[in-house]
Amino acid sequence: MPESTLGIGIIGVSPVRGWAATAHIPALRALPSYEIRALSAHNVESARAAGEVFGVNAVFSDHEQLVTQPDIDMVVVTVKVPHHRKLVSAALAAGKAVYCEWPLGRDLDDARAMAALAVDQGVRTIVGLQARQAPAIEFVQQLLRDGYVGEVLSTTMVGLSIPGDAVVQPNAYMLDRANGANVLTIAVGHSLDLLNYVLGEFADLSAVSDLRRPLITIEETGERIVKTAPDQIAVIGTLTSGATASIHVREAVAGGTGFLWEINGTDGTLQITADAAVPGIFPLSVAGARGRNEPAELAVPAALTQKWPALTSLEGAPAFNVGRVYAAFAADIDKGTHTVPDFADAVRSHQVIAAIERSAISGERVKA
Numbered sequence: 001m002p003e004s005t006l007g008i009g010i011i012g013v014s015p016v017r018g019w020a021a022t023a024h025i026p027a028l029r030a031l032p033s034y035e036i037r038a039l040s041a042h043n044v045e046s047a048r049a050a051g052e053v054f055g056v057n058a059v060f061s062d063h064e065q066l067v068t069q070p071d072i073d074m075v076v077v078t079v080k081v082p083h084h085r086k087l088v089s090a091a092l093a094a095g096k097a098v099y100c101e102w103p104l105g106r107d108l109d110d111a112r113a114m115a116a117l118a119v120d121q122g123v124r125t126i127v128g129l130q131a132r133q134a135p136a137i138e139f140v141q142q143l144l145r146d147g148y149v150g151e152v153l154s155t156t157m158v159g160l161s162i163p164g165d166a167v168v169q170p171n172a173y174m175l176d177r178a179n180g181a182n183v184l185t186i187a188v189g190h191s192l193d194l195l196n197y198v199l200g201e202f203a204d205l206s207a208v209s210d211l212r213r214p215l216i217t218i219e220e221t222g223e224r225i226v227k228t229a230p231d232q233i234a235v236i237g238t239l240t241s242g243a244t245a246s247i248h249v250r251e252a253v254a255g256g257t258g259f260l261w262e263i264n265g266t267d268g269t270l271q272i273t274a275d276a277a278v279p280g281i282f283p284l285s286v287a288g289a290r291g292r293n294e295p296a297e298l299a300v301p302a303a304l305t306q307k308w309p310a311l312t313s314l315e316g317a318p319a320f321n322v323g324r325v326y327a328a329f330a331a332d333i334d335k336g337t338h339t340v341p342d343f344a345d346a347v348r349s350h351q352v353i354a355a356i357e358r359s360a361i362s363g364e365r366v367k368a
Contacts, residue, residue, distance in 0.1 A: 006330065009038035009072040009096075011063050011087050012079035014048040017170070019101065019318075020078040025054055027323030030310050033330040040066045063087055067094040074099060079172060081181040085110045092117045099325075101128040103189060104346035105181030108193065110352040115343035126329055127346040131194045131280035133324040135304040139271060139286055140263075143298075148288060150264025152243045155199055159259045159277025161187040161231070166217040172186075175216055175227040182229035184209065185353060187277040189251045191259070193341070193349045195245065199263070201366035202245065203353060205237030207359040213251065214355055231360040235356055249277050260271060271295050281318045329364070 004046060007170050008028055013020045014020045028034045038058040049060035056247040067075050075091035075102040085105050091098045098118070104127050105111040118125045131137060161183045167175065174181045194282070198201070201273045209230035216227050231251040238244050259274040259282070268290035274282040287295040306312060308327040314320040328339050 005033060005035050005333055006073045007037040007071045007073050008034055008076060008169065009064060009066045009069060009145055010036065010076040010078060011040045012077065013039045013041055013050040015053040016300040023319045023322040024076055024078060026314060027326055028349060030064050030314060031326055032065045032310065034326060037071050038066050038069055063090055067091045067096055074094060075099060082106055082179050085114060085192050088114050089117055092121050092123060095121060095123060097124045099126040104343060104350065105184040108350040108354045111347045112360050115347045118343050125343040126325060127341050127343055129190065129193045129341040129345065130321040130325045131190055132197050133328060134280065135300050136272060136284035136285055136286050137194065137198065139300045140272060143270060149263055149270055150267030152199060152241060152263060152265045154244040154274055155195065155263045157191055157195060157247040158257050159187055159191050160256055161249055161251045161277055165253050169218055169220045172225065175225065175229055177229040183249060184233050184356065185229055188247065189349060189353060190280055191249060191277050192247060192291055192352060196238050198239050199243065200239045202242045203239045204365055205235055205355060205359060206365045207356040208234045209360040212349055237245050269295060280321050314335050
């Protein structure tokens with residue numbers, strides 16, 4: 001391994017399923033600047049099984065043992081959201097860099113506490129808002145800088161979250177609003193972050209949230225349980241640029257628009273589409289039109305998709321954009337730059353989500 005290799009410890013690894021296995025481990029394995037040196041799981045048996053499946057010798061059922069290992073440079077937290085603060089705080093207290101999945105915390109207070117601790121410890125952080133790293137988004141940014149649409153007048157997002165009639169047992173916790181992992185924080189959160197990253201922040205907004213399907217079936221058992229998290233989120237507001245912005249993300253059983261983001265300007269229009277409103281996971285397509293022409297597909301330049309050649313085999317897979325985050329982070333360390341979203345960026349996204357909640361409760365337009 002090269003001297004610059006970063007040692008990674010992952011908290012929350014299952015040998016059979018989960019985001020660590022689907023995205024983080026394939027991404028890290030593809031990049032020579034990283035080495036997975038430790039894993040932890042919720043019990044000894046799962047930890048041992050994960051170590052065998054992924055070829056990692058150092059396995060733990062106690063996260064405190066993992067975060068204090070001297071050969072671990074970065075701790076990756078891929079557990080359920082209610083546990084983020086405890087595990088992230090332990091890693092930060094040990095002086096480790098941290099990559100935490102989004103949402104950073106159950107709420108704004110959680111996020112602020114973790115971001116403040118990271119600053120106090122003087123360590124680098126990453127939050128899992130990997131859609132920012134997608135080649136299609138870099139392409140859209142280039143088009144906007146080049147004046148493809150002229151002045152941006154308005155933007156609209158429509159998105160589909162998970163099917164609304166049933167969930168698998170491991171995701172049942174997402175039905176409880178108090179756990180902070182739901183349509184607003186995940187599907188809206190990822191989409192909203194992308195909009196704000198490309199077009200700028202909301203100055204103010206109005207929001208409506210509703211719970212239209214309060215009973216959900218657990219697929220494995222057929223049990224019907226009560227959901228408390230809203231499944232319809234609609235936001236309209238004004239960006240700091242003056243552009244009008246609207247977002248509607250909803251649950252549905254089948255059909256409909258998975259994800260459509262339209263940017264309308266004085267000279268043209270851009271359309272970004274995907275299969276669902278989690279743009280960091282699903283591949284994005286870009287179409288555009290200038291003047292009065294109909295939108296036509298715009299090919300993302302190969303120079304952007306092949307920016308990190310080691311990741312070429314992952315293109316189209318959930319691990320692709322996660323891998324681009326890791327690659328960009330390693331480059332940031334070498335160059336002293338800051339190109340990946342960190343805990344401060346996460347706090348800003350949590351602030352906008354909190355504003356959406358305030359507006360939906362009060363029925364009033366609020367500052368974002």
